[in-house]
Amino acid sequence: MSIIPLLSAIILNFGLMGWFGIELTHLTAILSSIILGVGVDFSVHYITEYQRIKKEAKENLSNISDATIDHVGYPIILDAWSNMAFGALLLSTIIPLAQIGGLMIFAMLSTSIGALTLLASALEILKLKMR
Numbered sequence: 001m002s003i004i005p006l007l008s009a010i011i012l013n014f015g016l017m018g019w020f021g022i023e024l025t026h027l028t029a030i031l032s033s034i035i036l037g038v039g040v041d042f043s044v045h046y047i048t049e050y051q052r053i054k055k056e057a058k059e060n061l062s063n064i065s066d067a068t069i070d071h072v073g074y075p076i077i078l079d080a081w082s083n084m085a086f087g088a089l090l091l092s093t094i095i096p097l098a099q100i101g102g103l104m105i106f107a108m109l110s111t112s113i114g115a116l117t118l119l120a121s122a123l124e125i126l127k128l129k130m131r
Contacts, residue, residue, distance in 0.1 A: 002043030004122050005114030009035050012110045013103060027096045028103065035107045038083060042076050042115035050123055065124045073116060080112035 010032055014024075022028060050068045057064055089101025 001047060001119060001122060001126075002040060005043055005111055005119050006036060006039040008114045008118055009039055009107060009110040013107050016106060017103065022099050022103070025096060027100055031100060031103050031107060034104070035111060038079075038108065039111040039115070041079070042111055043119060045072050045076060046115050046119055047123075054127070061127055064127065065120050069116065069120065076112050076115055080108040083108045 013031060013035060016022075017024065017028060046068065049072045050064065053067045053071070054061070054064050057067075084105050086104035087101050089097045089104070092098045092101065
C-alpha cells in the first residue's frame with residue numbers, strides 16, 4: 001500500500017521534469033531517493049496510525065479514515081513544509097540547484113498529498129477486505 005503515494009510522486013516529478021525540459025542529471029536523479037525516503041516516512045506514519053485506530057475501533061469502521069487524518073494529517077503536512085526549505089535553492093545562480101529547489105517543493109507537495117489522498121482512499125476502499 002505504501003507504494004501508491006511513492007509511485008505517484010515519482011511519476012509526477014519526472015513527468016514535470018520532462019514537461020519543462022529538465023535533463024536527468026546526477027543532481028536531479030538524487031531527487032528520486034529523497035522522494036522515496038520522505039514518501040516512505042509519510043506512508044508508514046499513515047498506515048501505522050490507521051492500523052492502530054482500526055484495532056481500537058473493532059466493529060465501527062465508518063470513521064477510521066477521518067480519525068487517521070485527524071491524528072497524522074498535521075504532522076505529515078508540517079514535515080512536508082519543513083522539507084520545502086530546500087526551495088531556497090531556487091535562488092541559486094547554479095541552474096541545476098535551482099531546478100532541484102523547485103522540484104523539491106513539488107516533490108513534498110506530491111508525496112504529502114499522495115499519502116493523505118491516494119493512500120487514504122485506497123485504504124478506505126480496501127478496508128472491508130483487510131479485516
